[in-house]
Amino acid sequence: MHLAETLIALGGAFLAAGLAARLGRRVGLPTIPLFMLAGLLLGPNTPGLALVEDPTEFALLSSLGLILLLFYLGLEFHLDDLIGGGRKLLAAGGIYLLINVGLGLGFGFALGWGSREAFVLAGVIGISSSAIVTKVLVETGRLGRPESKLVLGIVVVEDVFLALYLALLQPVLSDASGFGEAAQKFGIAFGFLVVLTAIARWGAGLVGRLVETRDDELLIVTFVGLAVLSAGVAEKLGVSDAIGAFMIGLILGSGKAGVRIQKLVHPLRDAFAALFFFTFGLTIDPGDILGVWIPITLAVLVTVFGNLLAGTLSSRIYGFGPQRASFVSLTVLARGEFALILASMAAVAGLDPRITAFVAGYVLILAILGPLAASRSDEFAVLVEKGFGRWLPERPELMTDMPGNDDGEGVDRGSPVKAETSS
Structure with a gap:
């Protein structure tokens, strides 16, 4: 596109996403699926006005939206939270992954599309969307509550798993000539994660002093540069760019400038996140989805069951009752950017073309269903208690709000272990 056409399309995308979200909020709908539906309606795959003919025109700006969302998540989640949570947190994350990835793998083999396809579908069905989960926590105003920890x-456990999963999956799907080359690619990706984790644990103070400045303009330029650079290096080394952005957010969030960075990144995060979801809507072709509607429907049912089961068992570890267990289960229900990454890997590797259409329909449904269900999680608590109540405490805790607003400011930054006894 020429510059004028690009600017018109970009401005129209922001405006359409904003108007759709404003209309939806009047009837209580979350913004995420509305951004996506705006992209679907104004994309090249539906009748009427096509604001953008080629979604790849927005690929870079869309990636920036994902980077800023994961960067913000890193700012919110301190490494001390993961360490402080210890075995409980690892057990909760492990249970979630074991149930959902296991169900996804079984579902993939049951479809009969192929062994490599089954491993892709295991990740698609088993791993939730960090971007959507982050946005849901912000929009529901529950970012400071114990269950949100x-x-x-x-x-976070999912993201760490995903980094390892992608590192292992890429040699399988790519042209890695043998075990040695596959092991080398995995080792490079794993080493990158270890280095950033070590910096977050022991070098965050030094990085914070290097970034710290009284000038907000210079601080914004610096942290955006670090987030994008880390994402690019991660992508180059075979790790998801989202993981790189998350890790640099984790590092900066532990420094003195962490609170200021959170406030400064909010408008950037919200604007480019809207474009990320809008761009995803542009890529959806409703016609292709209709051809695989049965597998999509079955996969959605499998995912809902797996999430309710995993969320309940994870909540039991923390002594949460039905209301908090319902919120945990439904907040991580949405699937999104990581499923799209896996779908694109499958397409490049020449796997069954039905995977792309399947992932598009599956993600769209859960991206709409997940935020809607999470915003009404208290209403689903009765179902959780009836179906899985025998695994929850006999005397569940009271639901009490913790200090903080919908942007997470002023929230309790104690570890998940401390948070579980705060109610």
Whole structure:
């Protein structure tokens, strides 16, 4: 596109996403699926006005939205939270992954599309969307509650698993010539994660002093540069760019400038996140989805069951009752950016073309269903208690709000272990 056309399309995308979200909020709908539906309706795959003919025109700006969302998540979740949670947090995240990835793998083999396809579908069905989960926590105003610490912990464990999963999956799907080359690619990705984790644990103070400045303008330029650079290096080394952004957020969030960075990144995060979800909507072709509607429907049912089961068992570890267990289960229900990453890997590797359409329909449904269900999680608590109540405490805790607003400011930054006894 020429510059004028690009600017018109970009401005129209922001405006359409904003108007759709404003209309939806009047009837209580979350913004995420509305951004996506705006992209679907104004994309090249539906009748009427096509604001953007080629979704790849927005690929870079869309990636920036994902980077800023995961960067923000890193700022919110301190490494001390993961360490402080210890075995409980690892157990909760492990249970979630074991149940959902296991169900996804079984579902993939049951479809009969192929062994490599089954391993892709295991990740698609088993791993939730960090971007959508982060946005849901912000929009529901529950980012400071104890159960949200568990949600963030599950997401972090998922992200660590995903980094390892992608590192292992890429040699399988790519042209890695043997075990040695595959092991080398995995080792590089794993080493990158270890280095950033070590910096977050022991070098965050030094990085914070290097970034710290009284000038907000210079601080914004610096942290955006670090987030994008880390994402690019991660992608180059075979790790998801989202993981790189998350890790640099984790490092900066532990420094003195962490609170200021959170406030400064909010408008950037919200604007480019809207474009990320809008761009995803542009890529959806409703016609292709209709051809695989039966597998999509079955996968959604499998995912809902797996999430309710995993969320309940994870909540039991923390002594949460039905209401908090319901919120944990439904908040991590949405699937999104990581499923799209896996779908694109499958397409490049020449796997069954039905995977792309399947992932598009599956993600769209859960991206709409997840935020809607999470915003009404208290209403689903009765179902959780009836179906899985025998695994929850006999005398569940009271639901009490903790200090903080919908952007997470002023929230309790204690570890998940401390948070579980705060109610």
